[in-house]
Amino acid sequence: MELTGQPVIAATGLFTPSDSITNEELVDSFNRFVALHNERHSDAIAAGEVEALQPSSVEFIEKASGIKARHVMSKAPVLDPEIMSPRWDERSNDELSMMAEIGVKACRQALERAGRDVADVDAVLCAASNMERAYPAMAVEIQQALGIDGFGFDMNVACSSATFGIQTAADYIRAGNAKSVLVVSPEITSGHLNWRDRDSHFIFGDVATAVLVEDAAVAPTEHWNILGTKLKTVFSNNIRNNFGFLNRAVPETEGTADKLFVQEGRKVFKEVVPMVAQMILDEAERLSVDPTSLRRMWLHQANAGMNRLIAHKVLGHEANDDESPTVLDTYGNTSSAGSIIAFHLHSADLAAEDVGLICSFGAGYSAGCVFVQKTA
Incomplete structure (x- = not known):
């Protein structure tokens, strides 16, 4: 079959x-932690040496984010006030890693939905x-677990990783270097x-x-044409995570607060919305859409x-749930996967020729958009 490059x-x-x-479970756990912390440091708090922690509430969380729940791989330790972090058994080098395990499950579902065999796939991009x-590379492990004869590599553009991966895969198709690429x-x-x-x-x-990105010539009859993609990055410290293998060289006395996710939320909101x-x-405009x-x-x-402000700036009016569906309330922020979850769960009802937009944005700053049109 002659490939189209589309x-x-x-x-x-x-x-x-x-x-x-x-949120109810999370608030209960957090407030128990706060009570324990303030009790254990009561003398230092009274002396002004330690600041007392403040409890949270369901109302605060939902007003600040719109999130009502989130799925996790390790629930009990996260809710334990003495731990408050996920815990899982370390796997041997001969066992499938956790990221590869869940990535393979998502890939297999995509392949099944497309009626595609692993022998048809040329590459795996692990974008997370x-x-x-x-x-x-995680991508190579996923490739091996699936039994794909091709190549794979990892890419990290924070919350925009998936859309950056889609453009990369689309470019392989356009250049004729691949006919079928998994972006996981x-x-x-x-x-x-x-x-x-x-x-x-x-x-x-x-x-x-x-996301299975393919040449139109080999894709199933019902698919989404990629009309165009656009990526953008602007350096910012307003969302940051300093964890890495070089941390071992940092004295423990210097602290580790910024080795986990930190952000300046108001600055992110103010700067990212107009950029995206x-x-x-x-x-x-470039695509005449x-x-x-x-x-x-x-x-x-x-x-x-x-999301509400970005949609309003693009559509010219307040978007309803049909125009801009959300999964944030039940999934929370899942970084690069969020826009793909929304697409996965809320796209089947669109008609042929309908045009939509997949868009992600986050740390970097980074932003990626993918304009798609549904076929029959």
């Missing part, structure tokens, strides 16, 4: 952990915000979250998604307020 999204896959933590290790995003974001930080402990959840909205509008006619926007699931 990249399409053939199918998507989703793995969701069975355990979920509600936090890799389980430096090397060997296993996001175990509970591991990089400071569960003891009142302002951010409620944000993240765990999940894995997969303008990027979408500019790319829509009327942004106000977009049938649906599958936006990054980080903050309900940010």
